[in-house]
Amino acid sequence: MARPPTMEDVAREAGVSRALVSLVMRDSPQVSDKRRAAVLKAAEKLAYRPNILARNLASQRTRTLGVLVNDLHNPFFSEVLDGIEEEAEGGGLQVLILNGGRDPGRERRAIESFLQLRVEGLVLIGSRLDDAALIEAHSQAPTVVVASGRTHAAVDTITTHEARGAALAVDHLVSLGHRSIVHLDGAQNISATPRRDGYVAAMRSHGLEPRVALAGDTDGDAHAAIDEAMAASDPPSAIFAFNDLVAAGALDHLDDLQLRVPDDISVVGYDNTFIAGLHHLALTTINQPRVRMGRLAVSTLMERLNGGRGAQVQVELDPELVVRGSTSAPSFPTQSESTS
Amino acid sequence: MARPPTMEDVAREAGVSRALVSLVMRDSPQVSDKRRAAVLKAAEKLAYRPNILARNLASQRTRTLGVLVNDLHNPFFSEVLDGIEEEAEGGGLQVLILNGGRDPGRERRAIESFLQLRVEGLVLIGSRLDDAALIEAHSQAPTVVVASGRTHAAVDTITTHEARGAALAVDHLVSLGHRSIVHLDGAQNISATPRRDGYVAAMRSHGLEPRVALAGDTDGDAHAAIDEAMAASDPPSAIFAFNDLVAAGALDHLDDLQLRVPDDISVVGYDNTFIAGLHHLALTTINQPRVRMGRLAVSTLMERLNGGRGAQVQVELDPELVVRGSTSAPSFPTQSESTS
């Protein structure tokens, strides 16, 4: 690879000063049409491409956002990314994406990379970083946390009320007549706690006993948890899975076990990703407004970058129940019902 | 945000020269333990973070790879990314991800961004860029094209033989007894041509008439194409969809039409993403070794960066048929069969 041409080369070719070329590249109005044309022609001829590293270093600005995504495999995140990219494009911000891969160590390293690259803002989607790390990041670049299932003291937050979302799931199942409902817990996922807590509280409010089985946040994580739940003396009539991926895994394994959904057992997911909408899954689930969350994250960040805002931004959107075909009334009375 | 500390600040704090700090930061062995400790302590105290922009500018190296992904929504791509990230991490390369969003204009801008950032190599996954653009990119930074469904004259390529993959699908369906097989075409997708061509050739080799319906590469693109195909006087007994996403959309719409899969109609996808493996879809599909393709892309790039290699690398892996539950023998003889 030959050394790329520099501004100096273009200046020489066009017979002007380097500063003039710089002005043209940033299309400053205060350049004569004649010179501008000459510079552009020279740049074209040399296939000149501004060195962003040098530009950012000199200008002390990067106009770049770092977006850390918890898990690129989960469609939930790519849909939030859509919103982020739309809004960033409108604001003239470059978006850089790094994948946390559901690994806190990797998340830390990603943030470090972003900060070393001097991004002007950070968006953390579904990140597992603790408050200390968030505050540390925020002190270096304005940070907004998206979809963490709670608000954070010191950082702008865009999230949904996930405990309420979990309650929507439970209420729906209870209203159908279910009394024995197992929750497949999200384990290390940042949203595991609020969803589990919401589930537990909602169960109790109905006078029902919560039953939590440890699963995870991917489709492979449902298997063992289902086995455990179904092996109980009192198998559940419904399952509230941590998210759509886990719910899909649950559907698979219930199928292995010859259990029909929803006839033998009902299943609810969370996130309302496109997977839930597939007719063959037809997953009843809890919607989060993903694209909107992404857009809000970036617009919040932009307000901060533009110097506005003092108070923390804590947006908490409402989750919504989306009923599809994976839930129905239990086919026969559950044990707890028959004894009550 | 306070101005971040510079190397100069650290040097002053530690009572050494800036160059010494630089050596420590890149942990050079030729620094005395005493000084090293002092520098690290000062850096720690000031929460110093090297400015990568400045480092890259000065060293004329970035150790960074730009990865352009055609569509972050398609799980196929995130799985290729897994391979890329694994291999890059091993090689000490930073990976930057940009989303092409299935839009050639956006792809061009992404490449431009990467080149301006002076990435040392480019990986284009499922990119729609034409050869001229590829050659142009390759002249600036070694470029490897992944999963484009063909080899490219002037650029390293890691792909599978997609015409052969399509033939596997057709052969499978024909061996089950299907004779009327419609292909849902990938439209603008880079792989649309090889898969369609492979389909057409395979059909002809069996003495069957190819039937192509224009669809696309997302789950929403199947609807109209299915309607068109099923409205024909001679509706097909099997569908070979462009990819798993389209196949999933096809399953949905066939469901709308009250057609049972595979009893009334068989469906084959392409890519073997996790979606195909969901029991409720149980999609027969064509596998591409995604992670391996990602790893190969990066290892190829690294060889180039290390100065090795003259000849183009053209890796063409074999696609594989994965039979699941969405295909079976047609339930009743098709028209063409009954007349033969």
Add this chain to the structure above:
DNA sequence: TTGTAAGCGTTATCAC
């Protein structure tokens, strides 16, 4: 082993 000083390719502040 450590320090000095000359870049790296820009932007930005001044003069002219």
Add this chain to the structure above:
DNA sequence: GTGATAACGCTTACAA
């Protein structure tokens, strides 16, 4: 309008 020239924060010979 245009052109010098000093930053920007770092790396890297080359000296010491």
